[in-house]
Amino acid sequence: MHESAIVGNLITTILEESEKLKSVDEVILELGDLTTYKKEAIEFYYDSMKNHYPVLASSVLIINVIPGEVECLDCKKTSIITEKFMIFCPECNSSNVNIIKGRDFVIKDIKEKQNV
Amino acid sequence: MCEDCGCEVEKENHLEEKKVVNVNKSINEINDHLAHCIWHALKDKEIFCINLLGSPGAGKTTVIEGLSKFISPSEIAVVQGDLESDIDKKRLEESGIYTYQINTHSGCHLNSDMVNKALISMNLEGKKYLIIENVGNLVCPAGVKIGQHMDCVVSSTTEGSDKPKKYPVIFIDASVVIISKSDLIDVVDFDEEMYLRDIKNINPKVRIVKTSKKDASSFKELAHVLEHKREHVLGHSHKH
Numbered sequence: 001m002h003e004s005a006i007v008g009n010l011i012t013t014i015l016e017e018s019e020k021l022k023s024v025d026e027v028i029l030e031l032g033d034l035t036t037y038k039k040e041a042i043e044f045y046y047d048s049m050k051n052h053y054p055v056l057a058s059s060v061l062i063i064n065v066i067p068g069e070v071e072c073l074d075c076k077k078t079s080i081i082t083e084k085f086m087i088f089c090p091e092c093n094s095s096n097v098n099i100i101k102g103r104d105f106v107i108k109d110i111k112e113k114q115n116v
Numbered sequence: 117m118c119e120d121c122g123c124e125v126e127k128e129n130h131l132e133e134k135k136v137v138n139v140n141k142s143i144n145e146i147n148d149h150l151a152h153c154i155w156h157a158l159k160d161k162e163i164f165c166i167n168l169l170g171s172p173g174a175g176k177t178t179v180i181e182g183l184s185k186f187i188s189p190s191e192i193a194v195v196q197g198d199l200e201s202d203i204d205k206k207r208l209e210e211s212g213i214y215t216y217q218i219n220t221h222s223g224c225h226l227n228s229d230m231v232n233k234a235l236i237s238m239n240l241e242g243k244k245y246l247i248i249e250n251v252g253n254l255v256c257p258a259g260v261k262i263g264q265h266m267d268c269v270v271s272s273t274t275e276g277s278d279k280p281k282k283y284p285v286i287f288i289d290a291s292v293v294i295i296s297k298s299d300l301i302d303v304v305d306f307d308e309e310m311y312l313r314d315i316k317n318i319n320p321k322v323r324i325v326k327t328s329k330k331d332a333s334s335f336k337e338l339a340h341v342l343e344h345k346r347e348h349v350l351g352h353s354h355k356h
Contacts, residue, residue, distance in 0.1 A: 002256045006143060009143050036285050085284035086317050095321075104142055106142050108139060111135065112134060
């Protein structure tokens with residue numbers, strides 16, 4: 001349910017950043033797998049809300065889910081975790097790790113299709 | 117030839133031409149920036165800020181009451197987050213703890229703007245601890261920065277020992293997890309071994325402390341842990 005609030009933030013930012021575009025056709029997002037947001041819920045709320053904004057009416061979200069990734073402080077390797085929320089190094093099984101990916105929700109690009 | 121308008125460009129290419137705005141912004145950028153400012157402002161005042169998380173009824177307010185037996189109530193300030201009412205504010209004030217109530221109404225967690233507005237209204241002179249009791253919820257407050265130096269999750273035995281497996285995201289940033297209502301471990305068949313194993317899979321570095329309202333001394337260890345964490349954060353230059 002809290003995705004509705006985050007989609008409100010998302011739309012505000014898209015509108016600010018797309019001032020120079022005639023219309024928004026694609027919004028590219030990176031969604032960390034270890035966040036509290038669910039891809040399908042974001043898409044659902046976005047599709048429900050976008051029609052209130054003519055510039056967004058025909059836009060689609062392209063959401064790339066970024067898996068959790070850890071940096072091992074023992075073996076120094078970086079690895080994608082093998083199971084969601086199992087926070088240890090898949091290489092050496094050490095739990096002395098830092099999470100380096102999968103915690104963020106980022107707007108990467110906004111695209112407008114243009115006539116040639 | 118393009119089938120739509122008859123121009124010389126192939127249809128596929130026609131649609132591929134795009135104008136791109138590179139944004140590269142976190143969706144929480146505004147919140148996180150303000151949280152960063154609060155983090156530093158409190159550190160400069162040597163006030164250690166704890167984000168106290170947990171389900172409704174886990175015993176978050178009881179933990180603060182218990183701590184006030186080992187940390188002087190005059191050194192503690194609390195920001196209390198609830199959808200409605202000032203029940204917990206009144207409770208804490210009975211223990212002599214300075215408390216500011218935030219009512220979020222429909223909001224499922226506190227954000228840094230709410231905390232900032234509270235702090236503008238508060239007098240924190242002489243305080244060593246600011247405890248922000250977040251809205252009771254194991255999902256929405258997770259990962260939301262509000263200027264805290266540390267996350268502390270209260271997880272009661274009566275909620276069941278399956279909580280780390282069911283709600284991992286709330287445990288991932290916690291420095292301390294408090295198993296509250298620990299006097300009921302046997303009564304509710306709380307599987308402590310499984311609980312500890314599951315929690316260490318999510319957050320291997322977390323410190324676990326058990327407390328019980330029936331045993332006032334059980335809050336002593338927690339007070340020591342928080343004092344140690346306070347010195348660690350305020351005594352050294354730390355990356356946020």
